[in-house]
Amino acid sequence: MRNIFLHLHPAKVNGTALRFNRTFGLGGMAALLVVIQIITGILLRFYYVPSPAEAYNSILFLKNEVLFGQLTRNIHHWSGVFLLLIAFLHLLRVFFTGAYRNKRKINWLFGLILLVLIVFSNFTGYLLPWDQLAYWAITVGTSILSYIPLFGDGLRVLITGGKEVNGGTLQTFYTFHTAVLPFLLLILVIYHFWRVRKAGGVLIFDEDENAEKVPVIPNLVYREFIVALVLVATVLVFATFFNAPLHEKANPAFSMNPTKAPWYFAGIQELLMHFHPFFAAFIIPLGVMVFLAWIPFLDYDGKEMGNWFISEKGRRSVKSTAMFAAGITIAGILFNQYLINFEILMPKMPALISNGIIPLVILMLFMAAYYWLYIKHLSLTKAELVQVIFVFIVVAFVVLSLVGIFFRGKDMELTMPWEI
């Protein structure tokens, strides 16, 4: 046992790397959740039948007849939710401590790939219960694809295997969910960890470089054990008190009202309500992905520091940008919803211009004003500027997602969460 842990870790680590607020243990938590998902996923496979006729019944059987069936399903559901949230927080942690540069460049890219794989795992798993919630969420989720120009609709047909979500879609999703994705995920997680070790372990504060080294057992391994126990306990509490959702059996002829994409795509769906699909489903997400993949390869001056938010000035710019992004996103949603709808205002204009370019330009004018009036006077370094853009994207995405998940009720009108 001792040898296994020493194989995964170096024998000694820098004492300051053990501080909880260095990493919050997020990467380790994500890895543990992957393991939980694989174990509970295998258990669920003993009962699940991937066909439109039988899938829903097999879930009912699991719920009602199988010992701990409901609990296993709940654990699988909640670990899936937590895995995505924790992977996202892990991305934020790595970015804000600056651990994405120099020798960690490539690992940042692999981290992004892992995030995409986790999103796909969640998305393919979402369909499997074959209830109304699953069927319509996947219908809306895959329909977003058809707005990608040129190959988008072909891609949608390829994924769903037909004009609409059907038995073929279920079988494809099942294969990806239970074979292809877990296999890739497992291999890349191991590689991801290996590269962290190759880069010299967790990034530490620059002034702590010469701190005393301490043995991994017990210092690190015990801490990891405690984090693991707390995480497992949290998952179990959620799984005990909150059931994984299960609505009526899927009915391709009747939509739920409202029909929402899975929660991690709620941000894009909310964006779709305000922008022409070409921008909401293609240009903006593509821009964000390119930006994320590109940031490690910019030429930064100075070495990686490992300080949260880079500097005192960086921290100030992060705070104000977060507030600016939240403000303008909320204002934009309300403005577009209640005051001006460009598409109705300018019926003669093609929707691509009236509902795409015009609101985008207005938004960019506000961002430019924010830059010229405030950010420019802080005279930030390049890394701090990239941080400002990153914060804007993240906060806008989170606000859009929260509005889509909690504030959209019947007919997708804006509603208070308790009235949904």
Next chain:
Amino acid sequence: MSDQQKIEKQNNTEKDQPANISRRDFFSYAWKGLGIFAALESIGVITGFIFSGKSKTTSDSKQLFEAGRVDSFALNSVTAFMGGRFYLARQQDGGFIALSLRCTHLGCAISWEKNKKRFICPCHSSAFDINGEVLNPPAARALNYYPCMIENGIVIVDINTLKERNTFRKDQLAYAR
């Protein structure tokens, strides 16, 4: 071997025997080439394996659905056929059109509001008129439709051929002869 050495070696061989590469280099390139070829071939085979079958299960062959006698549908009315996944709409002038259930915005199932004489999508409140023409965004295209024909006074809908369109045109309607 580092790149530097490789270049030097190539330069040397070029000097000694022009247009010749060493046996070792030749085999090294040959193996790499074969490896890449094998990898590409595998990708092609796997893609073909997965998608050839999938496309056949949803082939474009006709599947005819008998909706009923022409005179059983009133003028200016809409009848739902959930089994065939379409709404059969009969216009004021007697023309028929079989409209897909799916909203052109994000694919939710629309429903016919008899009193308001319009199709409403529950997901993002797009609305369409009896021809499937857009009355209210966010949907940008008119409803898709299935071709229908009238033979011996019976309306027949080909529910395997979904037609996409941007706007409604008169020639999309089918009339009894």
